Amino acid sequence: GLRNVEQMCFSSTGLLAQVVQDARDYFNGKGVKYRADVGPGFYTIGPRDTQSDLCQCADCQSKISRAPWPYFTSGKSSELVWSFVNEVARQVRQTHPEAKIACFGYFDYAYFPTNVALDVNAIYSGSCLHTANWWAPAMEKNDLACYKQWVEKLPRGGQICVWMYQCFPWENGQTQGFKVFPSWHAHTIDRQIKMFAEDGIRGVFVCGQVTHYIDGYLTLKLMDDPTPDVDALLDEFFTRFYGAAAEPMKQLYLAMEKTFMGTENYPEDVQKGLTAPHQSEEIAWKYLGTTERMAQFQALLVEAKAKADTEQAKRRVAAFEKDIWQHMLDGKARWDVKTRYAEEVAALKEAPPRALGTIPCVTE
Numbered sequence: 001g002l003r004n005v006e007q008m009c010f011s012s013t014g015l016l017a018q019v020v021q022d023a024r025d026y027f028n029g030k031g032v033k034y035r036a037d038v039g040p041g042f043y044t045i046g047p048r049d050t051q052s053d054l055c056q057c058a059d060c061q062s063k064i065s066r067a068p069w070p071y072f073t074s075g076k077s078s079e080l081v082w083s084f085v086n087e088v089a090r091q092v093r094q095t096h097p098e099a100k101i102a103c104f105g106y107f108d109y110a111y112f113p114t115n116v117a118l119d120v121n122a123i124y125s126g127s128c129l130h131t132a133n134w135w136a137p138a139m140e141k142n143d144l145a146c147y148k149q150w151v152e153k154l155p156r157g158g159q160i161c162v163w164m165y166q167c168f169p170w171e172n173g174q175t176q177g178f179k180v181f182p183s184w185h186a187h188t189i190d191r192q193i194k195m196f197a198e199d200g201i202r203g204v205f206v207c208g209q210v211t212h213y214i215d216g217y218l219t220l221k222l223m224d225d226p227t228p229d230v231d232a233l234l235d236e237f238f239t240r241f242y243g244a245a246a247e248p249m250k251q252l253y254l255a256m257e258k259t260f261m262g263t264e265n266y267p268e269d270v271q272k273g274l275t276a277p278h279q280s281e282e283i284a285w286k287y288l289g290t291t292e293r294m295a296q297f298q299a300l301l302v303e304a305k306a307k308a309d310t311e312q313a314k315r316r317v318a319a320f321e322k323d324i325w326q327h328m329l330d331g332k333a334r335w336d337v338k339t340r341y342a343e344e345v346a347a348l349k350e351a352p353p354r355a356l357g358t359i360p361c362v363t364e
Helices: 013-027 078-095 137-153 170-176 186-198 214-224 230-261 281-288 291-307 311-350
Strands: 037-039 042-044 100-105 123-129 162-164 204-206
Touching (some): 013 042, 013 078, 123 137, 186 214, 186 230, 214 230, 230 291, 281 311, 291 311
Parallel strands (some): 042 100, 162 204
Antiparallel strands (some): 037 042
């Protein structure tokens, strides 16, 4: 009567025995169970995509951290989950000494466990990082604190993969029904992937989707080879893609990137490092897509349309206008309507009461 069906009991000896057997079967060439994730020399395990502290048995609850963890990425359940991973690895290596057990570092078991004698030579990990949200200093600081722990404590290459949340803020807009301010952040992507390469990260998983437009191309390009200068890549892209319209289109991109990544453009609590929210409709169109900035963007797009001198360049500028700029116009217009409505309602509430006239009653 204590367990929660939403998550495994990581103190269960039966669960441990089953996972160990599944891993041994894989290393013995017997294949894998449905949905098991494996690779050369390693077997991957991991909790469901929900909080890991749901089991109410005494053994599990004794391993839950009671410290305050203000952000999604935390170590609340790190001792619970990683002690299980460690024990699976210990038992599997009794029969397969070179085997490794892999588990991503996510949500409430993202931080390196402080009370587990983790066998770092038997473990692969992979940090999950909100890489498109580093406009919030608190988010970047928290992500890096977690990520660097694993880089420093595992042998080089032991953090086999990192997980990049480039799906934000687009996923928020899709699920919450608003048009987001585009998340252009080429220079941050460049900094991140160069850091991953320097730290010996062996691979990158991009959650949901790579960021739209040039950022997706840059992500894949830099994953393949992290050494090029990002400004040179941007120059090459805009020149080859837009021809005579390259400069205003590049300046438009850079202005939007500066807006999205500029911490000074966000609410005061974000600037001070007190909060690390996802982009909301208010952030998108009250703080980022202001009327003044939208006018600046519009002027650059008009200039690009005027300079496009080939049918191909004209089509590509038109595609940006249709797919990106119209998305932004719609988002801004919706926010402005909502804002005006809220102001009108507030004004009506503050207005003095008026006497009602007589309403005639019509009967049969």
